[in-house]
Amino acid sequence: MELVLFTCLLFLWPVAGTESEQVIDRYGLKGKPYLLDVEGVKPAENRKFYWRFNTSKTILEYTFKIDYLDIFPHYESKVMFFKTNFLLQINKLEESDNGFYTAIIQDKEGTDKSIVTYRLIPQDSVIKPELKVKSASASEERCNISATCTVGQDNSVSYNCQQTHCTEVRRDYIESDALEIVVTVENSSIVCKASNRVSKESHWLALKDVCRNSEPHNAAVIIGVASGISVVVTFFVLSIIYVCVKKNHSATNQDGNLEDIYTTYSTVQETAVPPPVETLYATVGPAGGQRKPVEHPEETTVYCTVQGAHMNS
Numbered sequence: 155m156e157l158v159l160f161t162c163l164l165f166l167w168p169v170a171g172t173e174s175e176q177v178i179d180r181y182g183l184k185g186k187p188y189l190l191d192v193e194g195v196k197p198a199e200n201r202k203f204y205w206r207f208n209t210s211k212t213i214l215e216y217t218f219k220i221d222y223l224d225i226f227p228h229y230e231s232k233v234m235f236f237k238t239n240f241l242l243q244i245n246k247l248e249e250s251d252n253g254f255y256t257a258i259i260q261d262k263e264g265t266d267k268s269i270v271t272y273r274l275i276p277q278d279s280v281i282k283p284e285l286k287v288k289s290a291s292a293s294e295e296r297c298n299i300s301a302t303c304t305v306g307q308d309n310s311v312s313y314n315c316q317q318t319h320c321t322e323v324r325r326d327y328i329e330s331d332a333l334e335i336v337v338t339v340e341n342s343s344i345v346c347k348a349s350n351r352v353s354k355e356s357h358w359l360a361l362k363d364v365c366r367n368s369e370p371h372n373a374a375v376i377i378g379v380a381s382g383i384s385v386v387v388t389f390f391v392l393s394i395i396y397v398c399v400k401k402n403h404s405a406t407n408q409d410g411n412l413e414d415i416y417t418t419y420s421t422v423q424e425t426a427v428p429p430p431v432e433t434l435y436a437t438v439g440p441a442g443g444q445r446k447p448v449e450h451p452e453e454t455t456v457y458c459t460v461q462g463a464h465m466n467s
Contacts, residue, residue: 181351
């Protein structure tokens with residue numbers, strides 16, 4: 155009986171020890187401060203309180219009786235300590251702050267006891283996703299959509315969506331605490347959500363906008379479109395006819411004008427010929443002499459012979 159009881163206690167002891175040493179994961183956004191809390195600290199029953207990093211480095215030591223706080227030099231600008239509730243604030247979280255943080259109390263006998271241990275994991279803010287529709291087909295009852303959501307350059311998922319839900323068809327990334335991508339239908343929209351433990355981003359597309367271009371055309375729409383096309387074609391044909399008639403009319407007017415010009419020119423040619431002019435020739439003699447007209451009908455120019463040698467001054 156005693157052997158059985160001893161065996162049971164031996165079996166349960168590691169479980170209890172493991173539970174007391176349970177590590178709690180915490181995630182913090184890089185560049186922001188982060189608080190680590192602790193519960194169950196009783197100053198009247200203990201002498202000192204510690205925060206330690208990776209079990210080997212003491213961040214600070216606080217003595218209850220004399221209310222004395224000692225922050226070790228390496229952490230003076232890195233942390234803040236709140237005496238009222240023993241919170242530890244880590245300023246401007248960095249990747250180097252990744253590790254285990256343990257709160258420890260020392261009782262009046264000088265024995266250290268771990269209260270809680272955190273594993274702090276700094277993370278970057280998640281990149282905003284981009285949702286793209288690859289294809290969409292609509293009927294009177296539903297709209298089928300194929301979409302891909304991409305986060306960064308190497309992480310993407312593909313989904314088939316309808317009005318109420320989406321189904322994943324392909325995943326090109328490894329899902330982890332650092333990144334999760336989900337595509338769903340919410341509030342009549344397709345939404346892609348990208349998240350990690352410290353941030354989340356989303357991209358929305360309204361279903362009505364996605365399905366609008368793929369909706370089937372009813373009879374009224376078809377008739378309306380056909381009527382519009384007919385009007386445009388008719389207008390185009392009439393315009394061509396009008397241009398052709400106008401060109402023919404212009405050509406006719408130009409021919410008529412040339413004919414009128416030719417007729418006018420002919421008339422001027424006929425009426426512009428002057429009648430025969432009688433030409434008189436005279437010989438200039440000495441002063442006081444008589445001038446005798448000379449007839450020369452065939453000449454058309456007036457000539458005079460000047461006998462200057464016989465003229466008196």
